[in-house]
Amino acid sequence: MTPVNTLIAKELRCFVVSPVFYVVGAVFLFISGFLAHLMVVNAGQQALRFLQMQNTYAQLNLNELVFRPIFHSLAIVLIFLLPMLTMRLFAEERKLRTMELLLTSPIGINEIISAKFMSVLIIYLGLLGLTGLTPFVLSFYSTFSNDPILTGYLGLALQGAFFLSCGVLASTLTENQIVAAFLSFGIIIVFWLIGGLGSMLGDTTLGVVISYLSFVEHFDRLVRGLLEAKDIVYYLSGTVLMLFIAHRVVDSHRWQ
Amino acid sequence: MISVQHITKRYGNHLAIEDVTFDVKRGEILGFLGPNGAGKTTTMRIITGFMPASEGTVQVAGFDCFEHPQEIKKRIGYLPESPPLYQELTVTEYLRFVGQLKRLPPSRVPGRMAQVIEQLGLGSVRHRVIGHLSKGFRQRVGLAQALIHDPPVLILDEPTIGLDPIQIIEIRDVIRGLAGSHTVILSTHILSEATAICDRVVIIDRGHIVAEDTPAQLSSRLRQSEKISLTVKHPPDNWRERLSTIPGVLQVIQGPTPETSIIEYELGQDLREDIAQFVVNQGVGLLELKPLSLSLEDVFLQLTQQDENLAHAQEDSPSSHPSSPVENRTQA
Numbered sequence: 001m002t003p004v005n006t007l008i009a010k011e012l013r014c015f016v017v018s019p020v021f022y023v024v025g026a027v028f029l030f031i032s033g034f035l036a037h038l039m040v041v042n043a044g045q046q047a048l049r050f051l052q053m054q055n056t057y058a059q060l061n062l063n064e065l066v067f068r069p070i071f072h073s074l075a076i077v078l079i080f081l082l083p084m085l086t087m088r089l090f091a092e093e094r095k096l097r098t099m100e101l102l103l104t105s106p107i108g109i110n111e112i113i114s115a116k117f118m119s120v121l122i123i124y125l126g127l128l129g130l131t132g133l134t135p136f137v138l139s140f141y142s143t144f145s146n147d148p149i150l151t152g153y154l155g156l157a158l159q160g161a162f163f164l165s166c167g168v169l170a171s172t173l174t175e176n177q178i179v180a181a182f183l184s185f186g187i188i189i190v191f192w193l194i195g196g197l198g199s200m201l202g203d204t205t206l207g208v209v210i211s212y213l214s215f216v217e218h219f220d221r222l223v224r225g226l227l228e229a230k231d232i233v234y235y236l237s238g239t240v241l242m243l244f245i246a247h248r249v250v251d252s253h254r255w256q
Numbered sequence: 257m258i259s260v261q262h263i264t265k266r267y268g269n270h271l272a273i274e275d276v277t278f279d280v281k282r283g284e285i286l287g288f289l290g291p292n293g294a295g296k297t298t299t300m301r302i303i304t305g306f307m308p309a310s311e312g313t314v315q316v317a318g319f320d321c322f323e324h325p326q327e328i329k330k331r332i333g334y335l336p337e338s339p340p341l342y343q344e345l346t347v348t349e350y351l352r353f354v355g356q357l358k359r360l361p362p363s364r365v366p367g368r369m370a371q372v373i374e375q376l377g378l379g380s381v382r383h384r385v386i387g388h389l390s391k392g393f394r395q396r397v398g399l400a401q402a403l404i405h406d407p408p409v410l411i412l413d414e415p416t417i418g419l420d421p422i423q424i425i426e427i428r429d430v431i432r433g434l435a436g437s438h439t440v441i442l443s444t445h446i447l448s449e450a451t452a453i454c455d456r457v458v459i460i461d462r463g464h465i466v467a468e469d470t471p472a473q474l475s476s477r478l479r480q481s482e483k484i485s486l487t488v489k490h491p492p493d494n495w496r497e498r499l500s501t502i503p504g505v506l507q508v509i510q511g512p513t514p515e516t517s518i519i520e521y522e523l524g525q526d527l528r529e530d531i532a533q534f535v536v537n538q539g540v541g542l543l544e545l546k547p548l549s550l551s552l553e554d555v556f557l558q559l560t561q562q563d564e565n566l567a568h569a570q571e572d573s574p575s576s577h578p579s580s581p582v583e584n585r586t587q588a
Contacts, residue, residue: 003359014342014345017344096340097336097340099340101340104305104332105354106330
């Protein structure tokens, strides 16, 4: 076992004994199930209305009526839930002085950061995978196009990874877990809101740049089933950038 | 094995240690002694590679701390001031984790774990969660963590802190047992501990090394005269004056009880026989005659107080310029 794998295994071990993990997991899965239920019931009512009004069997699109709203709502839920997973990663190590063990072990800071990030990513992708039950069950009763669902899940995975990297950065900045959680809400919400600012500025250069910086339009494209390289590049570079800043922060603690 | 060359560490404007230089030979136990806040932890953290020095270099086993930090880290077992324990892991899980983290070959992990658990008496708590252990056990798990990868160099920051007297003796025996095969630096502010386990002592105060020698050499070096404590059964009235007449005696002082006198005589002489002869001739009932050696406590106090006087002298000197204190005050 390499030191990175050791560290990932230890983080996962700490997650499964921590109540935070179960609370976050339960809330996330409950919300996603509840949303799916609401959207399906809503789609059923619309179908009935179409049938009564026009007396025809309208072409109802489950992708638009069910999955797209679910993806958008889950993305917002993630803003509030993922910081709970990342808050302890470094804040706790600093508080309990275990950072001293990691930094005096033959393992680099980049390995520590990537191991911690990988561990929360595994947890998150596991939870996200469980929500796949909704399209799986619905596929028995209805037909819908699979591609937007796959790109939607890709969007949620990339968006989640980006949020987690913001959380990792926030956790390196403080010894207090609550502060770390709020700080990562802050960082993520700034990236969310500048999307609004970008669309206000419209087609000006500044507007385009700001819109690009926000995840809103990138996520929107992925949910609509558009797979474009620039969106994937956006998420990957954002995630790497956040982890890189986290690396600098951890390194700078050694000099203080 | 360990060579610390002119290291200085600044935290902003605060100078934690300045120009600290010392060497530790293979198999030696070096005691790092000083009052709290003297710079012991800072020096140890620099040797372990936890933090870099502002100036100067450290070499461990021939590797430079800037060029090969990972090679040094592989060879050091480090017990920080507060043991770095994960509360939610059990003792065995924790030790396996640290062993793997320190790149101990997988085939050696179970054997080393069994060995350190045996060595530190952790058998009864091996499957318990660390968060539920008493402070003594946690400290021992901390030490086990430093030993797990069988490092040639051990850096122990106050290893016996928070332990009860029996545990202290056990841990000291463990550390003593490492001498020869391991190079150990241990910090303490308990002087008797340094005398009990260390081959050599470095005394640090306010970031400077004030003395470096074996505990025995240190106390003899600072002694200005030989002292003997004499107890007799029936001291006559002018007993101390009578004692001063012995040739070679410099001074006779009253001891802790009326029956006891402290006789001081010149360094390098041995008056014990003369004194004993004199007392027997006087017929006052000789009860005890023992040489007084300077304890490490005395050495330590002498050295750190000398340093303090020096520091005061330095602080006082700028105040002779009338303008400077006023300036300081206005800035504040």
